[in-house]
Amino acid sequence: MKIRNLMKTLSLIVLALALAAAIAACSGAEPGTADAPQPPAQAAPAVAPAQTTAGQAAQPEDPAPAAKAAPADPAAPAPTAAPVAETAPAPEREVAMEGPMIVTNTAGKDVEAPQYGGSFIGGWPTDVARCCDEAHTSWSGLYAVENTNEELLSGNWAKGSQGTGDAAFLIRGTLFLELSTGELAESWEFVDENTATFTIRQGVKFHNKAPTNGREMTAEDIVYNIRRMFSTDILDPNPSRTYSLYNNLYDSVEVIDDNVVELRSAPGNIGSLFQNVSQKLRHYAPDAIEHYGDLRDWRHLVGTGPFILEEYVEGASFTYGGNPDYWGMDPLLPENSLPYVDTLQWLIIPDRSTMIASMRTGKIDWLEAVGWEERASLNSDRIDLNESEYFQGGRPNGMVFMRSDGPPFDDVRIRQAMALAIDQPAIRDDFYGGNAVLFSSPVAPYAEFLPWFTPLDEYPQVVQELYQHHPDKAEALLDEAGMKRGSDGMRFTAQLLTYDGNVDLMSILQAMWMEIGVNVELDVKEYGVWRSLRGAREYTSMVDYGFSTVAPYLLPQFRPHGPVSHQGDPKVTEAYDTCAANLITNDPVCQAALNKLYPHLLEQSWYIETPSPKLWAMWQPWIKGYGGETTVGTDETYNFPKYVWNDQQLKADEGY
């Protein structure tokens, strides 16, 4: 009996402790809101005022991503988005504000004079696959060499947030030539419809390590790399998918003058080939390739980039040192050589809780793809974090595609009914707390793509309705299509292939379809399996998909052999062919063809687009000269660290 009593007391104590912990935790997370925390309503309006403080080029479209933080204007207190602005501005900030040296950059902005030294530490959720040779690597493998090996062309940093603000540089995808600048090429020229030339930059040196030992790069080196990428015999059983897809575009490449390289394409394909060669292909030291056979061992990696890979601990980290012989100058402050920081580090942190905690405690300087709830959590005690808002241009999921090659979804009325049943505004407001964009396809409304983007209200009524909630119309359409409710109130059953990470959203859709009498069964797979099955089109009727909402990237998805399409629509094919023939060389033609296609594309309702959740790139207050860019160029993800600098004094003052 005694022991029973003891146990009772014990369990009571444990319960009490647990409750106390819970209460402490709640109040910690949401100061000021005693119970039911509802960040949605409070967090939403924060974006607009932040934009104005940032003093940047006006972003006309509401859904356009806006870099909110203002490293360019250090005197302004960090714009606050959280509802807790007044709780804890770190007092140390004032010390740091005493007298930063102000200089005017080439875009006419007054900015704090950059300082050299310190480090930049970013967080990555996964290790790259197959470092470090482009001929053998995968997409993610390229992230590791982004700062060591350079391309012919790159994004023009002076058009980014710190400069004119014409480009957001937030997504990997197509970058237009007017936003590009020469990297290893000083200039380029289209000679005819099959030929382009590059004038190679002089005085660029390879990393000062064996076997190049800092020798100067030549036009021959460029040609060597291009030929290597298009030569089929070097590709191992896992060819880099970047190039295997484009081999049919390529014809030849030659050095035609001291430092001029001529690139020839298969007839009429110079635009696509130019884009792939100039903006996607990184250049490696031929000496190293010849010496080692390939550069799959990170120790063998030699390039011309701003950083030199010093250590790669598999599954843990990439550590780079600054390249003292780097040719590049800061395009905004041309007297400053790059890079500013001494050390660049990517830490691989697979667990999300650990990642957020590391950001909170300053163990990493930079983190991208922060969700709205993670952001609210971080802002609850780290309001000094800088951030830029965006939404994914290439969505991994959240677009439900319906198989249109058989019943029931070969009937456009049924596809439209499925879309009309979805309460899009409710998902945006309640599930994402308002932090989502209703309409972001087929082209995402990024600064770069605004000319390609048509706002929803300029589309025909029928398209607009697909993004609203019209269950009555949905039911009428289904009745009309012969899908009447049965005795159990159900019309028909469909299967939706999704994966464990996106079940929440899909469950919401499922409940909404249930309302109109459509029973959608979720076929929940594990991520890798889902990705493979959807790629191989191995699904019964519906699939949770995503695609890049970046203009000319979009259309392959709808080609008869694309990963999603089951329709081979003639209008889509026509627009695709027009674009493929005019890409880069004649963008407006492609643009016109696409703009003509879009109403048809959306009206066909081949896919249901759920609201695109907003994301944030966040960085510590001591990382300066930066506005949240992630991809300065077409395909150069994470190549921005050379432009940013670390205010080590501020970091020390803040106690990190």
Add this chain to the structure above:
Amino acid sequence: MAEATPDRLGGIGAGRAHRTLYAEVVVRILKEKHLATFGAAVVLVLILTSIFADFIAQYEPNQISLKDRLAFPTWDHLLGTDQLGRDLLSRIVYGARISVIVGLSAAAVDTVVAAAIGIISGYVGGKLDLSVQRFVDAWMSFPGLVIILTIMAVLGPGMIQIIAVIGVSAGIRSSRVVRGATISVKENVYILAAHAIGCSTYRMLTYHILPNVMAPIIIIFTIAVGGAILSEASLSFLGFGVPPPAPSWGSMLSREGRTYMLQAPWLSLWPGIALSIVVYGVNVLGDGLRDVLDPRLRGTGE
């Protein structure tokens, strides 16, 4: 409260002659083993909850209500709601059902595999025993979670796969214990006597060996229940648990529980408490049973 326990124990194929022994075990546990009694009560509550989930739960476990997402516990939602506004109490209650199914089924598979391998290998002996034991050796040398993950990677996630994988994997391991018991029973005079009068092997195994190795088998079963529930939770963390949106405690804890630990700690608190109490209860019950049933340890327990 605890009256149902004898049925549960007696249900595991015990011979008629042993009924009284099991009644005695129950009495001893109730009288002497207070922790084990607590454990038995927990198990009972768990089973009742899972059977009557439909009556206890106020809401459907997957009923979404976006307006009420992440609500702090109130009268409408006694334990609060999760990120889709689903009632946590209802999910915990239905989660009990999944835990019971996974826990009991995996433990049953475990026990059957352990008994089959252990008794046959121990009873037949000789070359068969030697080779079976090398197989068991080999199996035991695979790190537990790693081999389970490996098989899950081959089979793909799903409740049946989880039960089979956890059960078989643990069963091969625990067959050692049954084998040991079988060998020691085999040496007994009455077995030799049974042999002498020409009992068939089948009869020997079912009437003479099995009842006498029942004690370790029951212990294996109770301990396996807790182990299986915990394994499911670990698999959930690694993305191989019972697939969502099924309200398994493991996935509530490892998915939304971890994601919203700061904003809504109750999301992980309740499934955490439920899981811990059940695993704790099952474990102390197993301990108590072992103390009572295992003659070697008799008297060394509480």
Add this chain to the structure above:
Amino acid sequence: MGIYLIRRILLIVPTLLIVTVIMFLLVRIIPGSAVEIMAAEHLTETGEPLDPEDVRTMLGLDKPVHTQYGIWIWGVLTRGDLGVGLWSQNPVLPQIVKRFPISVELGILAVVMSIVIGLPIGVWSAIRQDTAGDYVGRTFAIGMLALPNFWLATLIVVFPAVWWGWSPPVEYIPLSEDWWGNLRQFIIPAFLMGTGMSATTMRMTRTMMLEVLRQDYIRTAWSKGLSGAMVINRHALKNALIPVVTVVGMQMPVLIGGTVIMEQIFVLPGVGRLVIEAVQGRDYTMISGINVFLAAFVLIVNLIVDISYAFLDPRIRYS
């Protein structure tokens, strides 16, 4: 003794062979759909469709099973070649070897932790049998077993960061570079794993202590008037410890399995992370390579434990 040793070592050989056979068959019974998944994976990775039959050829599944096994085991035995990663085409063994020490270090530290926690509680529970202290101690140990350690780990990662601005280190520091920094990184996951294991250690210690405390020589020691601490330390504990050591050794497989979760949360690039990556990427060569490697390691550790057991305990005579 010598004969025992030789027998014990020889017994490992068939076991290891069975390990390879199990692993080999396990990976080969991949259902058809998995082969299709891999074909699809190839499509996603390269943009080129791939015939499922080609995947079978790629995996060597088109040959008869015994031929496949022969080729594979020949490579393992003669060159220590566990194959190349299905997608990376990099040899599997060097990757495992590179990451393995991290998991071992974590495992050893966890064992130490479990002893540090479990042993005193076990001894205490035994001496104070059936008192409140006994109950509290045992409740603690079993309670720690009942808490999923990924949940405790998340608590440690999430809350101190908010309350005190502290979070666990995320940059892996090799032991050879800075042992203190390395230790700081390993200590928390080791502690969490250790607490989970300590339940077993505690139970074993307690049972063994209870048994030993009833022995005649302990009674003699008491009657000689030796102090309590003296009896417990010099006589009882020493004798109770031997089987405890064995049990701790036997937990090795459980332990290596447990590192999978801890390495994920505490950012340790050990073999557990490799397992997760391989499983998620369906890299079957890597998966079977890791399993065979770890099984061999576990077998060797068990061998060492067995042998040291024989040396430690004079009562045991093997024939």
